[in-house]
Amino acid sequence: MPMTDPLWYKDAVFYEVHVKAFFDGNDDGIGDFPGLTQKLDYLQWLGVNCIWLLPFFPSPLRDDGYDVADYLGVFADYGTLEDVRRFLDEAHRRGMRVIADLVLNHTSDQHPWFLESRSSPQSPKREYYVWSDTDKKYEKARIIFIDTEKSNWTWDPVAQAYYWHRFFSHQPDLNYDHPDLRRAMLDVLSFWLDQGLDGFRCDAVPYLFEREGTICENLPETHAYLKEVRKRIDEAYRGRILLAEANQWPADVRPYFGDGDEFHMAFHFPLMPRLFMGLRSEDWHPIVDMFIHTPPIPETCQWCLFLRNHDELTLEMCSGEERDYMYYAYARDPQMRRNIGIARRLAPLLDNDRRRIELLNSLVFTLPGSPIIYYGDEIGMGDNVHLGDRNGVRTPMQWSADRNGGFSKADAAALYLPVIADSLFGYQTANVEAQQQTPHSLLHWMRRLIAVRKRHRAFGRGTIEFLRPRNEKVLAYLRRHGEDVLLLVHNLAGSAQAVELEIRQFKGAVPIELFGESRFPAVGEAPYMLSLAPYGYYWFQLQRTTAGEPTYGIEDSLI
């Protein structure tokens, strides 16, 4: 992929990683930038195009770095600014880009701005945060972290006032009505882009402004500010991107793309649980319905599709009935539940069933959008539901069967979190080294998936048409880009299925299966008949041939 294409993110494969979790370069038990830099060859080998780094800024780590105490620094255990620059250079040298979290909505209560703000009503930073004499304002706003928070207001004994927070009570919300604050955050953005970052995953964007009588989400003022942020990118940093974390219904996410003048990308949150639902219920309706409710987006924009990330598998964009179904299907043990969601990794969610892991990955790699892989899921890493908060899915990357999974040479007790060590998902079994040595491993399969996807722009840029076969267990769709026509077929069922596809419009075309390059019988007048193994899938390119028999090799060509 040329590093000069301003629309690079439309074809890119993303990889989400936490610096602390990837590789420990100085043997202190915590991953760091020098360690991450050492592992860039691995990510290049895997074929990812863009790395998303979770927050790596100074922080008391009460929300794993989403509680920022200094926007312009680097958390000392992760390295120095120099280490970050070296890492960015090395990633770029390998043709990879790097985006990082920009936590716009709130800071840590240890941020100097907050300390100053709370110190006195006369403080010049007072208005950087949202203060009130009463906790009865903005009552329509929901509480997001329902496991720990009872209110969005917390009394501050120092300030003798309540402050507003949408997340943990130690994360006061910034006040975007204040022009100095708005400018300060734009400077933060420029600072990191000047260091060489290729963009940002913008955290919690729906909540920037508060207005009485509203739910304080997705307000017009929020969009106006985010357009200013985009303007800064377009003016001085072309080719860099903004990716929105807006856990909302597609109709409410759509405005975050603006007219191509707000975000380049946004996660598709509601699709994610429906992939799991479609699989469990062996029915394509939940998935196709979600696309019916997904409005078109500007051509320069892109969805970001994911199966898992560092948070719980969120069920916020689900009905009560759907939630119950998801808990029943994927989190019977209450220990697996966090807030409104399920804190588990992909492989355990799917009972470590390689066929289902492949199937869901195949969906996020072929539906409209750019896929993102959560670190460790490419080797089927497990989780530890007994760790608090969402830590169970943030354990050290498993590199080998060596001590601490090859992640660190420190004493096991010094690791920031224990490595997964159970007999099914533990580092002794699930690790990069072993899977690199096994040609049919999940890791090799993921690498191939990435490589095959990259051969066709239709995956990132093509149109989508769902075929809606009568067999509701088989999800089939076409992706088209120019002359390139791809046919994707997925058996959501745990039993073999036959399906008839109405594709006679491609009569004469020969489906070429993209992983093995094998030719299938040409499409004729009758419905195209396929049989699929349990959880089987096909990626076809429909190759139009000139009339007559398809030719093979050099036959019929001019020699």
Ligand code: NOJ
């Ligand atoms: C969303 C992040 O993904 C999550 O990890 C964090 O706790 C909240 N935003 C608050 O910043």
